[in-house]
Amino acid sequence: MSQQGYVATPPYSQSQPGIGLSPPHYGHYGDPSHTGSPPGMMKPAGPLGAAAPGGMLPQGHPPHGPHQFGQNGAHAQGPPLQRFPGPPPVNSAAPSYAPYSPSTQSSYPSPVSTSSVAQLGTQLSAMHVNSYGSGMAPPSQGPPGPPSAAAAFQGPSRSPQPSILQPGSQVLPPPPTALNGPSASPLPPSTHRQDGLPGPAPPNAQYQPPPLPGQTLGPGYPLQQANYGPQMAGAQLSYPGGFPGGPAQMAGPPQPQKKLDPDSIPSPIQVIENDRATRGGQVYTTNTRGQIPPLVTTDCTIQDQGNASPRYIRCTTYCFPCTSDMAKQAQIPLAAIIKPFATIPSNETPLYLVNHGETGPVRCNRCKAYMCPFMQFIEGGRRYQCGFCNCVNDVPPFYFQHLDHIGRRLDHYEKPELSLGSYEYVATLDYCRKNKPPSPPAFIFMIDVSYSNIKNGLVKLICEELKTVLEKLPKEDQEETSSLRVGFITYNKVLHFFNVKSTLARPQMMVVTDVSEVFVPLLDGFLVSYQESQSVIHNLLDQIPEMFADSNENETVFAPVIRAGMEALKAADCPGKLFIFHSSLPTAEAPGKLKNRDDKKLINTDKEKILFQPQTNVYDPLAKDCVAHGCCVTLFLFPSQYVDVASLGLVPQLTGGTLYKYNNFQVHLDSQQFLNDLRNDIEKKIGFDAIMRVRTSTGFRATDFFGGIYMNNTTDVEMAAIDCDKAVTVEFKHDDKLSEDSGALIQCAVLYTTVSGQRRLRIHNLGLNCSSQLADLYKSCETDALINFFAKSAFKAVLHQPLKVIREILVNQTAHVLACYRKNCASPSAASQLILPDSMKVLPVYMNCLLKNCVLLSRPEISTDERAYQRQLVMTMGVADSQLFFYPQLRPIHTLDVKSTTLPAAIRCSESRLSEEGIFLLANGVNMFLWLGVSSPPELIQGIFNVPSFAHVNTDITSLPELGNPYSQTLRMIMGIIQQKRPYSMKLTIVKQREQPEMVFRQFLVEDKGLYGGSSYVDFLCCVHKEICQLLN
């Protein structure tokens, strides 16, 4: 089949006018903000510090720098088997991933896989040549090689089964998934079809995501409420000539439309389970360029052997197309989701810290990339060629080392920066503000003490909790106590600063009434060591609830609170984080004052985007100031009505903070969720005053960034702070050709200040493959990462574009990606068949989940604040969190084996999977539901709730009682496991079948038709298929 011209053909512009999709803006919604640097390899030095002064060192400097990494310089020849002091704890019984095959010419050898020194040596020298383009013919170029070689190049295929549906599919790996093909069709052959002619769809069946019901819905639950019962909506969208392809269907007269069997369409659960079965519990080594990691839902041990762990970086595809034409043809976004501070399990090696003393890190003179495994040493070790810009640099004398017979430095395995994908550098003063070491950061707690917060007990709750949680301030491993300092402010329409100096007998309060230009009334005694001032601080926390007990002040300010905290950090010359506990719309006269502008009339108009934008222009410059001073803002919101999350949340978002929202907070019900969040947020790993730079090898570059970030220019990603749960999604575009030989290399460097005030650089390197074969691109995709990218780019676009346009782009791009595969990669088959690449089996169902998210659903029933909140939530999510958020986990509890510690197997999120006799647990990372069928087994109800029957269960509770029996213990343990490692404490809601709150729960059954619109999975698949057929014609 032809591989050209597909994208350029005009189906979008001709047959679907008005979609607003022009070729240069694929996936971008026409955001004009990124201009980028001119193509080419010259990249400005950027503010990550000046060039390393290493070259100026005196000649007498010892050949090994003063690094903290291994003392053994004695590995003379041959590949050492013992690499580092404290080798990664690899279970030797578990097989390694990506068996190293000499024929694959991968870039980074696994020292573990050595079978003999000679063999490894040969491999390495071959790779040495191939990886850095010294002229040898690329191994897998030219005409598409035999599929087995291509498959081996990629590491293990994600799906072990060969395609059983596509007889010719072995020509192109991986096997596509065909639905209802002739050999495996679960459908009877009598199903109606139109002789395989996809043809134009009936005009009235044009997909309009999401379909809007005709009726006007009241403010409560929509009319479907009465419609209880299995609602597989497959029949609602009659789809002629669709799925049931295959020659057998040619016979017989057309018959009435048949529902598509949900079991016959790709199941996310199956995909997750397959990957778990083949790759779970194993050791995944990152020794091979372009290797596809296990899915984010698969537990495994990761061993860094030259590329960053997928915990730090995941990509939408691990094989980039060689040319931009090819990229445009496929329309697969090229993006990386980078979580630079990701939590690493205790059985994996933490990052090594490299210290070159005063000379600082070794960097390429031209592009400023940091020393890494992609640098190629030449000329006996005196020079090295940069893998990013190809510049040949002198090796600084202090860093010199001889090469062995295969051209590798003798100290290769002793230096993390030569052999690992991720490591840290101690930064020199060049990398510090004003060239002086930073002060340890500070946390400032800022409590809204207006009337309602005092009255409902929230202020008392916060103050009580702070007394214990302050004991757990983050610290370096070797520190005895935290270096962080703490400060306290309370506020309503004025601000109260507290002096908690350790020498005081009791705290002193200073009131600032001028909120238009906040100043900090005290320096000495405001930010203190918790350890030193503990008794004064406890005294203060005891007094605060009483101090304001008689206050009737209802009005609050907000922007001045942030400014006060930022000014205090600025005055103390340290970075830090503000913890703001706030409840209401800030209506008091002050900068950033807000009014209720929640206008449902804007929904479904071109002005809907206004609801997502801040209502005043105060907050954006405030965020910019905060970032400039390393002031991160985390906001705990307790709204009982509209508080304008879009405005209040802007500073937290742009400063790398977190927004927590507790609607209608009640101390007796919701404390636990809030306190868990607060503890977790205070204790979590965090870097302050951070700036991230993503460098790439020649031919492509980072063009767009999504996350809790602030961009003052097109390349420097500024973050007042970044914690272990925050991810930045980076999109890449070609600016030249990429070569299969040298691949596509990415280096992410984050300069930051640690909790103890050390300035450091955290480096993550990842090598991807490149190919001129579309099939290689498709088989290397990761749908979970794709959805993360699509979600963030769409949620960013809602600020500027009508939602209808965004939804259409998403649908069109999905169809386009799949049509391109069908046209160029899949073997010929009946047009009526839907063929999905193996790596994208669940792209349609996940895409439909994204389209049904309340941010993209223009429905007045959904609270504006909730939409703004979820938008913000997703913008900083990593891949694991976005996967769970868009496709929740649903697990049966009634089949629980109380003797087992494994989680009950998840099931698909559809009402048809529930049963009256069952109890099910659903979790999406924010919410958790326990759904009780009307005929739930009484012994289970008794075991879990300690009441005799379904009718007795109190659905108001937000946590399960701790009962001594096995049911209770096991269920609580399961909930604990699901909650583990998630950034937000999930709120538990008990839902009884056929009671009204069930409607809320049903919104999370994402394979079904949405209550507020949004197609069922089956319908969406039909629509996408139809679009594909149109594109192919």
Ligand SMILES: [Zn+2]
């Ligand atoms: Zn360079």
